[in-house]
Amino acid sequence: xxxxxxxxxxxxxxxxxxxxxxxxxxxxxxxxxxxxxxxxxxxxxxxxxxxxxxxxxxxxxxxxxxxxxxxxxxxxxxx
Amino acid sequence: xxxxxxxxxxxxxxxxxxxxxxxxxxxxxxxxxxxxxxxxxxxxxxxxxxxxxxxxxxxxxxxxxxxxxxxxxxxxxxxxxxxxxxxxxxxxxxxxxxxxxxxxxxxxxxxxxxxxxxxxxxxxxxxxxxxxxxxxxxxxxxxxxxxxxxxxxxxxxxxxxxxxxxxxxxxxxxxxxxxxxxxxxxxxxxxxxxxxxxxxxxxxxxxxxxxxxxxxxxxxxxxxxxxxxxxxxxxxxxxxxxxxxxxxxxxxxxxxxxxxxxxxxxxxxxxxxxxxxxxxxxxxxxxxxxxxxxxxxxxxxxxxxxxxxxxxxxxxxxxxxxxxxxxxxxxxxxxxxxxxxxxxxxxxxxxxxxxxxxxxxxxxxxxxxxxxxxxxxxxxxxxxxxxxxxxxxxxxxxxxxxxxxxxxxxxxxxxxxxxxxxxxxxxxxxxxxxxxxxxxxxxxxxxxxxxxxxxxxxxxxxxxxxxx
Numbered sequence: 001x002x003x004x005x006x007x008x009x010x011x012x013x014x015x016x017x018x019x020x021x022x023x024x025x026x027x028x029x030x031x032x033x034x035x036x037x038x039x040x041x042x043x044x045x046x047x048x049x050x051x052x053x054x055x056x057x058x059x060x061x062x063x064x065x066x067x068x069x070x071x072x073x074x075x076x077x078x079x
Numbered sequence: 080x081x082x083x084x085x086x087x088x089x090x091x092x093x094x095x096x097x098x099x100x101x102x103x104x105x106x107x108x109x110x111x112x113x114x115x116x117x118x119x120x121x122x123x124x125x126x127x128x129x130x131x132x133x134x135x136x137x138x139x140x141x142x143x144x145x146x147x148x149x150x151x152x153x154x155x156x157x158x159x160x161x162x163x164x165x166x167x168x169x170x171x172x173x174x175x176x177x178x179x180x181x182x183x184x185x186x187x188x189x190x191x192x193x194x195x196x197x198x199x200x201x202x203x204x205x206x207x208x209x210x211x212x213x214x215x216x217x218x219x220x221x222x223x224x225x226x227x228x229x230x231x232x233x234x235x236x237x238x239x240x241x242x243x244x245x246x247x248x249x250x251x252x253x254x255x256x257x258x259x260x261x262x263x264x265x266x267x268x269x270x271x272x273x274x275x276x277x278x279x280x281x282x283x284x285x286x287x288x289x290x291x292x293x294x295x296x297x298x299x300x301x302x303x304x305x306x307x308x309x310x311x312x313x314x315x316x317x318x319x320x321x322x323x324x325x326x327x328x329x330x331x332x333x334x335x336x337x338x339x340x341x342x343x344x345x346x347x348x349x350x351x352x353x354x355x356x357x358x359x360x361x362x363x364x365x366x367x368x369x370x371x372x373x374x375x376x377x378x379x380x381x382x383x384x385x386x387x388x389x390x391x392x393x394x395x396x397x398x399x400x401x402x403x404x405x406x407x408x409x410x411x412x413x414x415x416x417x418x419x420x421x422x423x424x425x426x427x428x429x430x431x432x433x434x435x436x437x438x439x440x441x442x443x444x445x446x447x448x449x450x451x452x453x454x455x456x457x458x459x460x461x462x463x464x465x466x467x468x469x470x471x472x473x474x475x476x477x478x479x480x481x482x483x484x485x486x487x488x489x490x491x492x493x494x495x496x497x498x499x500x501x502x503x504x505x506x507x508x509x510x511x512x513x514x515x516x517x518x519x520x521x522x523x524x525x526x527x528x529x530x531x532x533x534x535x536x537x538x539x540x541x542x543x544x545x546x547x
């Protein structure tokens with residue numbers, strides 16, 4: 001199986017559970033989990049696979065550093 | 080293992096940690112789903128992309144975004160409510176190479192600060208304004224804003240905004256578009272993914288316009304306030320998209336063609352018209368007199384200050400004269416701030432004078448404690464009252480009003496006696512400069528003669544007996 005083109009990480013402690021990223025993700029890979037962070041927010045969660053690295057979730061997230069979007073480095077590509 | 084590299088991450092223009100709250104230094108103070116955070120990210124991204132972090136200066140307003148300086152790792156100035164355009168003007172003019180981004184909400188820009196933004200736009204000041212319009216007062220708890228929409232409920236319009244009582248919302252972009260000044264005006268929204276990407280482009284274009292010295296650039300961002308609107312963040316986003324954009328249409332409203340409106344060339348520095356009196360040579364010693372002249376209205380307080388400033392100008396110094404007086408032309412209290420300096424005058428305000436000229440006792444009592452240690456105090460009276468004397472200043476007290484009556488025949492010449500005393504004591508300015516200043520400010524021959532008598536009387540009396 002080919003690896004996904006993208007992946008994201010979410011800083012659960014900074015997330016405020018607003019759900020805008022859930023709404024923005026076209027393939028529907030994000031959801032609000034049942035887990036609460038130390039502020040009592042239900043944090044956003046990535047399904048773990050399927051991300052294409054489009055970055056829309058990053059743009060709609062109001063927090064500067066909670067979401068980070070990565071893209072696959074093509075094999076054999078020069079860094 | 081497949082290898083990944085970050086493509087969207089925290090902008091370099093944000094601080095790595097936000098120090099405001101010790102318990103969570105990775106998050107802003109904004110509510111979940113707030114538009115401010117998104118716009119902050121778009122601005123930070125534009126600063127990153129344009130490579131201007133080292134010369135960007137962000138002006139944060141009053142309102143929810145008052146703490147923007149905790150987030151942006153750029154120059155920051157937090158200003159009084161509504162006054163961001165005035166401060167941005169000053170900063171941009173003082174530091175033309177800085178990229179000045181003024182950030183204001185609708186309560187700030189469209190209510191208390193309406194005058195400032197109108198005039199900054201009309202003057203075509205070369206800075207960028209990002210205007211966050213969420214149609215409500217957010218920080219203060221949801222009162223009606225000038226931008227609230229007809230029918231919109233707020234704590235001050237519980238039945239909704241009525242055109243009969245509160246009138247119509249203010250369309251700031253359209254108002255500014257009536258002016259000749261602005262170079263770039265656009266309205267964008269945070270209503271969905273696509274709109275947010277447009278907003279990113281608009282903010283970047285506005286900052287670019289400033290970098291190209293094209294003039295005033297303005298971006299209005301329709302932005303959600305889920306908490307005060309009482310909606311969840313996703314519903315608030317939809318409300319921006321479906322309701323706000325009906326009232327506030329999106330798009331580029333002004334994009335002035337730089338070819339038909341070339342960048343103006345700054346005028347040459349001010350020069351006296353021909354025939355102005357030649358300036359005397361600058362003094363050899365550096366001079367920095369911070370003078371406060373105080374008395375009651377009608378004593379010639381302001382004229383005395385103006386004479387000092389005018390004479391300083393004649394003597395080749397940098398000067399300022401800042402009057403402060405009540406509405407009464409006579410008998411109210413009045414004072415003025417005068418600076419005479421061989422360097423450029425940074426502020427015309429004199430808070431701690433090194434020379435206090437008090438023409439009456441209330442003024443002495445009011446300002447004596449502000450005098451810098453080692454400074455001079457000149458008082459119109461027989462002696463400094465014992466209960467307000469200070470050991471660390473040099474004080475001169477002479478009954479100047481009676482001296483004016485005796486020698487010049489008029490109590491109104493008290494201020495000139497004072498000038499004579501001060502001149503004799505400090506040798507503030509060359510006598511020729513004072514003479515020139517008197518000729519240019521006192522137009523009546525009769526008064527010129529009286530004032531010269533009073534001036535001489537003051538300086539002679541100081542020579543005879545002085546320190547108290």
